Structure formats: structure tokens, C-alpha cells
Amino acid sequence: MATTDQEVNELIKREYEHGFVTEIEVDTFEPGLNEDVIARLSAIKKEPEFMLEWRLKAYRRWLEMQEPDWAHLGYEKIDYDSISYYSAPKRKEDMPQSLDDVDPELLRTYEKLGIPLHEREKLAGVAVDAVFDSVSVATTFKEPLAKAGVIFCSISEAVRDYPELVQKYLGSVVPHTDNFFAGLNAAVFSDGTFVYVPKGVRCPMELSTYFRINAANTGQFERTLIIADEGSYVSYLEGCTAPMRDENQLHAAVVELVALDDAQIKYSTVQNWYPGDENGKGGIFNFVTKRAACIGKNSKVSWTQVETGSAITWKYPSCILRGENSVGEFYSVALTHNYQQADTGTKMIHLGKNTSSTIISKGISAGKSSNVYRGLVKFGPRAEGARNFTQCDSLLIGDRCGAHTFPYIESLNKSAIVEHEATTSKVSDEQMFLCRQRGINPEQAVSMIVNGFCKEVFKELPMEFAVEAGKLLEVSLEGSVG
């Protein structure tokens, strides 16, 4: 029992709600990339010498690297010389000393997005770092966090204020040689978030970064580094949106997590970059490298992602399980609609004894989209008693979309145990008929069925964001039945 095409078309027309453009004065670099651009960027950020050298080294290596083409994605080649590598809101002074110095238009932007940065109306219990184009504009709740010893600031500040920590850990999980996009990011990353949770500290609140791309023809290259020292715990969430523009915009981020002995990091993402219009025009190219190193024994890193945006998503949040008994988890919902393409999954690299990992991936394809799960589970020779459980489910809505699963398993240790389950299903005509026969309208029915399909992942999200994620799916999906 299919909904009529007309109904579907009407519903698909629903607009991306974060698609507005903020009119503010900005400083933007001329498009193009060379060593001078990098030097200028580093100078604007008043970076120490080591940082510039680090960037240039990465840049020189990047020039020799090839853009990867193994993913199940089709897009026109990116012209890296047509992109501007820095865009920042113009400020009244060099650096804002408080929120009063931040352009009110910018604060209004975040309010529109439901992220109040103003002291009076801050998100209850969640500390927020807001990154607008290339710079961090505000970080809330700095003081109570500082009292607990937690450092939560923009990466630019961290480079200046905590150079030892940055030098020790930056690039330690994702080296600039790792891949083409990580190399580019290392050369030109403009801002991002830095978190350090000291020994034995349980971070007193959720930490969150909100990324916004605003300027046209600008790439966003943010860099996030989170270090959880021995016995500490932190839960971190990132959210992303961008205006609707006809051109594709590049977002190439790197996220590095380091968990020492007995430390735990929970990293959640709600990614809602502009996905392009219903004809596949515009949208963000999201090429992201996210990786965690569970260095310490009994450490644990949990990735939860809800990916509904971007024209292209290329993203594999991974865990290197080096410490004995360390645990890696990956919970993912990736939804594609219209002409969106996603090639996403995870890598679980088991190096230490008795390490374990869990992968739960839910891919939902609608419209003419393509949704790929790509995952690697690897056991090193010393990974005695290691184990992995993988469950990969795909849900198809309509008959013009595609779902593919590419699981790779490599084991160099005979005692390793791997379990892999995979299913592909459709939102069936019978399910739709049952719901509608009970008086439920088709959009609500699809949303209910898809939410049910994603339940295992949503329950891993922090409370406030689980609700947001459910709503996001509803908006992204409405009327996608055909």
C-alpha cells in the first residue's frame, strides 16, 4: 500500500530549517592554499612557533597525497584552490573578553538555532563551545568547569595556553599522514574544541560544541582534541548546521580522543549539515576523521552518531583498543534522503588483551539516496581473548534508494571472537497499511517505524539529545514513502 507520488512530493518539499544566512561583517581569506596562507592563519591565531612548523610539515606532505576514491560515493572533484581557508566574524577588538564583545547578530544566530549562549539563558547543565565558520565565538560555563579542573576551551586557546598538552597529544591519534583529508586539516585547521579532564574527575556537566558554517565558498576545518586522564569521565556532544547554498561546501574535520587508564569518554554527534535540495544541488561535503585511542587499561570510548545531514558523508569514528580490557563502542544512525550519499561506519582495532567492542549501525535510505556501512574489525597478534559484536541493519524506504554493507574482518589472533549480524528490511506496505488503518497519518507512521528501528542507538544518546534526534529524524523523513 503505497502513498501516492503526489503526497510524497509534497512532503519532501519540506525545507531545511537551519538554512538561513547570517549577515555579519567577516574577514575572509582569498580562495587558495599555499604556505603563505598557512603562515597568515597561524599569525592571526597568534600561535607559537611549533604550531606553524607542524602545519607546514602537514601541508608539504599533503601536497604529495591522493584524494581517496575507494568510497562508494560519486561527486565532482573538489577544487582546493577555489576554497577560502579562513573566515571569521569581524570583531570590535582583537578578541572578545566576554559575550558583550560578541556581535549581537551572531548571538541571535545561535538563539535561532536553539543554542542560547547568553549568560542569562544558557542551556541548563550543558556547557557549550560555539564555533562559527573558522573561529570559536563563545564557550559557556567555563568557571564551574575550571573549579573541577576541567579545561574546556577552543583549540586555538589551548595551543596558546596549554602548549605542553597540545604538543603531546595533537596528532597522536590521527597523524597528518593518516589520510588526505586529515592531512589537509592538520595544515589549515582553524578552530575547534579542546577538553582535558584531570585524574579522577567526573566532568560535572555535559560538554557540547555547536558548529555552524555560514560564509560562502569557505571550508570548515575544525579540530577537536579530548583527553581523559586516569579514572576520569566525560560526555561530549557536537551539533552541526549550515545555511542552504547552491554550491557544495567542504567540511574536513579531525577529532582525536585519548583515554588513559580507567577513563571513559562518551562522544555523541547530531550531524545536520545542509543536505542539499531535492534535486541534489548544494549541501555540505563532510569528510571527517574521528578516532579514539584507548591507551589505558580498562578505558572505554563510546561513539554515538545520528547523521541526517550533508550531501556527502565520509566518516568512520574508530577506536584503537591498546589498553588491556579496554572497550570501544559505536552506535550509529545514518539517514539519507533525496540525493544524499553516506559512506560511514567504524574501525575497531583490537591490540590489547581482553579488549572488546560493540558496533550497532542503523542505516536508513529514502528517496534516491545511497547509504553505505563500511566497517573494519581487526585483531592484532597480542589481542588474546578479544571480542567484537557487530550488528548492521539497513532500512529502505521506497524503491529508488540503495543500501550497501562492507564489513571487513581481519584477525591475527586465534582466540578472538567475532560476531556479525546484518539485516536489510523495508518499511513495508503492510506496516504502513496497518498504521493508517488505525488512523495514523503516513508521515507519523514512517517516523514511528523508523524511530522503532533506531531505538537501540537512541537510548545511548544523552537524554536531551535523544529527543532532539527523534525530532530530527521526523523532519528529515516526513513523507519519504513512495
Add this chain to the structure above:
Amino acid sequence: MLSIKNLHASVEGKEILKGINLEIKAGEVHAIMGPNGSGKSTLSQVLAGNDAFEVTSGDVTLNGENLLAKVTEERAREGVFLAFQYPVEIPGVSNLQFMRTAVNAMRHHKGEPEMNAAEFMKLAREVSKQVDLDPAFLKRGVNEGFSGGEKKRNEIMQALLLQPKLAILDETDSGLDIDALKVVSDGVNALRAEDRAILMVTHYQRLLDYIVPDYVHVLADGKIVKSGGRELALELEERGYGWLGIKDEATADSSALSNSAN
């Protein structure tokens, strides 16, 4: 209440219903019997608005309103309920959430306030007792891992919650053992009301021992070939369909089907 005039319907170009005429008044219970392939289930699906079937001609009105002009969910909100022969599973969606969404869709249509989770839970627990369904089923996914009998009880539970004007029961007895049949029948009998019409589709007369119909119609090759009272069902039980000039070669298959669905 329900008026069907010269209804023709086809699926994938093949005509299944070839001119059905039927009048059902409020408060009445009608049984439609007939061999497999006679069009019984098609009639249920067409009345509920399944787009897989195409109505080629004829009229159907519910309380004077043109039912065929409305889409499935509008018909449901106007009071048409179909208890499915093979209720489908919806994994991960709790039965409770599903039923509350349905009840609230109806309430919204009538301009009544929606029920919150706590209010609905209380109501659902009461109604689940009526069909002897453990309240633990409310938390499970819709029909997920339910036995045939549990699915049928779950369907009747939804009828009791939604309080339709016209309840269509499609082979509600198939796949039930005698105890379950009794529970389901009690549920259906609880639905009987002055302002409600019930249309039962069944292959066997045994259901009619428990839910006594006011009228019995025999459907064959897309047409009602004979109508009568309760006694017609008993006569069919005794003599089969042959004396009406109907071939019933499908009977053996259908009993196998109903056993396997148990």
C-alpha cells in the same frame, strides 16, 4: 449504517469483486462466508481502503457518506476498523506507543484532548484484561514475536480501544485453538452495541457458535450468492458449499493454512 452497492474491485487487473450488494444496519452482526478465493478478504481490504485494490465501479457509504472518496486513515478516523487476518510486526515500536498514537489520532479527529502516557497506560491495562493479554505485551514491539493467538487478541484489543462504528473482522478465528477462540469471541461480543455494526469474514462456521450473527451471506466468485439467518451457516457446515453450486476445492488448503498460522 454501511451500504454497499454493485461494488466491483480488482487487483493487478484481475477482477475479484464482481458486484457486491450489502446493507448493514447499526447494531447488526453480519457474517460473510465462502470458500477461499471467493473475495472475502478482498472485500475487507477494499472497505478499509487498501490501495493495492482498485475499485472499478460501485458505491459504498458509511452513514450516508461516500467511503470510497476517503483515504485509509480518514476512513479509520470515521470509525472503520479492520482486524487483520495476518497482523504485521513493527519491530522496536512498542505496542503501547502504537496504540496510544492510534487512540490519539482518533481523539484529535473528534476534537478531544490527547491522552498522556499515564492515562493511556491505565486504560490499556484494563482493556488488555478483557482479551486476557498479559500487560507485558504492551511493552513489546507491535506483534513482535507474538503467537498467532496473541496477535488476534491484540487486534481485538485495538478494536476495544478504538471503539469503531464498523468493525470488520477478517478471519479472526483462523489459527486459534478453542480457548483462544473463546477469549477472542468474548472480546468481539463485548464490542456488540446498538450503534455499531460488525462484519465478520470467516471460512468456518465454528466462530459463529460463539459470536452469533444476525445475518449470514455466502460469497462465491466475487458475488453474494445466498443470504439468510444464522441457520444458513449451520446448513453450510452440514452440507458444504457444493449444494449452492460452488466448488470448494480450496478448503483443504485453507485448513492447512489456519493450522500453520497457529
